Amino acid sequence: MEIEFDNNKIRFNKVLNNLDKFTINFTKILDKLNIKYVIISGYVAILFGRSRNSEDVDIIIDRVDENKFTELWSELYKSGFECILCDTSEFAFKDYISINERLRFAKTNTFIPNMEIKVYSESIDKWVLDNSIEVIFNNNSIFISNIELQIAYKLYLSSEKDIEDARYLYKLFIDNIKLNELDKWVEKLNVKNVFKRYLL
Amino acid sequence: MINNFPKIDLDRLSKDKENNFQQRLKFIDKYVEYIKKTPNEKWSKEQKDIINL
Numbered sequence: 710m711e712i713e714f715d716n717n718k719i720r721f722n723k724v725l726n727n728l729d730k731f732t733i734n735f736t737k738i739l740d741k742l743n744i745k746y747v748i749i750s751g752y753v754a755i756l757f758g759r760s761r762n763s764e765d766v767d768i769i770i771d772r773v774d775e776n777k778f779t780e781l782w783s784e785l786y787k788s789g790f791e792c793i794l795c796d797t798s799e800f801a802f803k804d805y806i807s808i809n810e811r812l813r814f815a816k817t818n819t820f821i822p823n824m825e826i827k828v829y830s831e832s833i834d835k836w837v838l839d840n841s842i843e844v845i846f847n848n849n850s851i852f853i854s855n856i857e858l859q860i861a862y863k864l865y866l867s868s869e870k871d872i873e874d875a876r877y878l879y880k881l882f883i884d885n886i887k888l889n890e891l892d893k894w895v896e897k898l899n900v901k902n903v904f905k906r907y908l909l
Numbered sequence: 910m911i912n913n914f915p916k917i918d919l920d921r922l923s924k925d926k927e928n929n930f931q932q933r934l935k936f937i938d939k940y941v942e943y944i945k946k947t948p949n950e951k952w953s954k955e956q957k958d959i960i961n962l
Contacts, residue, residue, distance in 0.1 A: 710944050710952065723953035726960040755960075758944045758952055762960045869930055876934055880941040907934065 710758070714885045720845045728755060728822055732766050733849045735814070735824050738784045740850075745771040747841040749854045749862070754874040756844065756853065757881060761870075764821040765813065769834050778802045790814045793823055833858075856886050861894035864903045872907050879908050 712721040723729070732752060739746045750767040751759075773781065782798035785791075793813050795801045805812040809830040815823040829835050841852040854862075856878060863875035879886075895904045944952050 710947065711949050721949060723949050724957050726953075726957040728960050755956075758956055760940060760956060760959060762962075869933075872930075873933060873937055877937050877941060880938055881944065 710881075712757075717841075718843045718845060722847050723758075725847060728752065728763065728766070731816070731822050731824075732756075732851060734788065735766075735785075735790065736768075736851050738781070738788055738790075739770065742777070742781055742784060744773060744777070744781060745838055745852075747838050747852050747854055749837065749859065750866075751870075751874060753853050753856075753859050754877050756846075756851075757878070759874060759877050765823050765825045767825050767827070769827050769829050769838055771838060772828055773806070775799075775802050775807075778806055785814055789817050790824075791817045793820055856882055857891040858894050860886075860891060860908075861898050861900060861904075864895070864900040864908070865898040867900075867903060872903065876908055 710721070712719060725733075732748065736746065736748070747769050748756075748766060749769060751761075751763045752766040755761065755763060778801070779798045782792070782801065791814065792801055793815050795804065795812075801812055804810065806826075806828055809828055812826045813823040814826065815821065827834070829838055837854050837858060840855050840858075842855060844851050844853055853859075860875045860878050863871040863878070879891075895901055
């Protein structure tokens with residue numbers, strides 16, 4: 710694997726798969742509207758080669774008011790996405806976004822893959838938004854979660870799939886991540902036992 | 910209506926499940942070794958073939 714780490718940037722190239730293209734197309738719209746976002750969870754491992762697929766891509770976005778959300782809704786529909794949970798932006802904002810419920814968008818007339826959007830609500834969401842990593846690949850740029858937190862958070866979620874993702878990221882990036890920072894997240898999320906049992 | 914359900918040893922099933930999980934973790938280690946020594950174009954083409962199925 711040819712990959713470069715430079716502070717908060719990672720650069721590499723790959724043959725893009727459909728999930729990569731789906732994610733790039735969606736995040737370009739967020740970039741266009743200057744909506745800060747960070748991709749978390751399974752797609753982070755898949756981006757760097759994990760040999761599995763996913764039905765959704767999880768993304769945290771900055772808080773948006775109803776006007777901004779309506780603008781986002783309109784841009785998404787113009788770009789061939791549609792919400793798979795409700796039909797109008799008013800309903801989506803009132804029943805999902807304004808109360809921090811997750812909303813899902815897929816390409817028109819499809820169901821998977823879909824983008825699961827969460828507006829930040831917890832302090833950890835805010836931290837991950839403010840400390841994202843820019844990944845530059847094939848002339849595209851997307852923002853993903855801090856890798857150390859991602860590994861610890863996957864251990865916190867703790868399904869077999871999550872533990873496998875955590876182990877993949879840990880083993881792949883062991884020479885590039887800050888192990889003392891990972892230790893802190895492991896401690897904060899109270900996953901020391903899972904870490905020792907499945908990652909070491 | 911099935912009337913001859915086999916006896917199930919849940920302890921043994923649980924051990925099998927954990928053993929299978931440990932094997933998958935070992936597979937991940939092997940796969941990481943492979944990814945690290947393989948050009949991006951090759952591993953990502955293989956990944957694309959799985960994901961785009």
